[in-house]
Amino acid sequence: MTETVVERTWRMLVERHPEARRGNPEVIEAAFAEPRLRRLFPFPSHGSLTFHRNTDHPWSNDLPSIAGAEGTYRVYAAGYGEVLGEVATPQEAAALVVAHLPNDCGPAIEGRWPVPNSP
Helix, strand or coil, rough: CCCCCHHHHHHHHHHHHCCCCCCCHHHHHHHCHHHHHCCEEEEECCCEEEECCCEECCCCCCCCCCECCCCEEECHHHHCCCEEECCCHHHHHHHHHCCCCCCCCCCCEEEEEECCCCC
């Protein structure tokens, strides 16, 4: 069976593959342990782990994200506009993201995020 882009990306992140983006391994593993997050496209960057409903730029950018390390993890609403919570473990942060996902979230679509009113 062929891996989807989402499955391959998660696998490479969890395995710390040399060609994978770098992120906080504890946050990546905690997020991967959450079945609803595992269906989304993970994107580690600048100390954060964001989740998207699609696999290629432009991203959906409408889901919560995790930032932080070693005892202080913040979960932000989409676009880093609001802190949804600050917790002590990556597992708590991943659970908080799941708690704030829209009901219709996932699995991620392969490709670009549909832009409203685009030709």
